[in-house]
Amino acid sequence: MLAYDTGKFDSLVFILALSTVIFLQVLSNLANDLGDGMKGTDNENRVGPQRAVQSGAISVKAMKKAVILFSLLSLATGLPLAWLGTRGMPPSLFWIFIVLALLCVLAAITYTVGKKAYGYLGLGDLFVFLFFGLLSVGGIFVLLTKQWDNLVLLPASAIGLLSAAVLNLNNMRDIENDQASGKNTLVVKIGGNLAKKYHAFLIITPVLLLLLFSYLTTTPGYLFGLLVYVILFPHLRTVMKNQQPRELDPELKKVALSTFFFSLLISIWILI
Structure with a gap:
């Protein structure tokens, strides 16, 4: 929608981009299920919805096939996206986006899969x-x-921070089981109290970024996205007062949906 607001928009590139990010999101969820299931991190002590591999609903072999399938689907739309999106631009940009597409697939898989999965090294927030x-x-x-x-x-960083807040909250909820399973997330490394302060940073900084973006672009309408803070500020108060990590599970949906509506509200303003 930011592109649309500049008066430059390509419907086919938009469809390919949307398809690619959806395939990548599904891929990351499947790979996360596979990796945590194989490592034993998903066990009877896990908080939250039961995972497919953990429960035996899907075998490891079948999940590996699903990961391969969505890797291929991501590339099937991501590679044409790079080609169409960089037409008329320097050829080097095409190859840069090809590399980025491959890195997206690799990052989606190796968050929990592999001996050196970066999610187990406390690097998940940075990659998100x-x-x-x-x-x-x-x-x-x-x-x-x-x-x-x-x-x-500025808005890209705002979305990145809110997305990282979803992961941080997930890791705050799972801190006890992750610590026992050897999954050294950032929350495990810094502890619950610092994780709360970090969460406040992730939630509040996007407000400042959007205010600055709106000021520099002289577009007050972008601030329409801040309506989601009717939910996020009470959410932050709940997190800061929390003493039982398991009780944070209902808060995950609030942050994830608020991140989506943050984008949607700005988009609606642009469209009208």
Whole structure:
């Protein structure tokens, strides 16, 4: 929608981008289920919905096939996206986006899969910020507009931080089981009290970023996205007062949906 607001929009590139990110999201969820299931992190002590591999509803072999399938689907739309999105631009950009597409697939899988899964090393938040924020917003903006605008880093960072907040909250909920299972998430590394302060940073900073973006672009309408803080500020108060990590599970849906509606509300303003 930021691209649409510049007056430059390509419907086919948009459809390919939307398809690619959906395939990548499904891939990351399947791979996460597979990796945690194989490592034993998903066990009887896990909080939250039961996983497919953990419960035996899907075998490891079948889940591996699903991971391969969605890896191929992601590339099946991601590679044409790179080609169509960079037409008329320097050839080097095409190859940069090809590499980025491959890295997206690799990052989606290796969050929990493999001996050196980065989710087990406390690097999940960084990768979420980069791939769900900077790359997904900034990269797609370039593919749609054929240009770059440094100001796009502000809303891209806001989305990246809110996405990282979803992961942080998930890891706060699972801190006890993760610690016992050897999954050294950032929350395990810094502890529950610091994780709460970090969560406040992830939730509040997007407000400042959107205010700055709105000011620099002289577009007050972008602030329409801040309506989601009617939910997020009470959510943050709940998190800060929490003493039982398991009780954070209902809060996950609030942050995930608020991140979606943050984008949707800004998009609605742009469209009208």
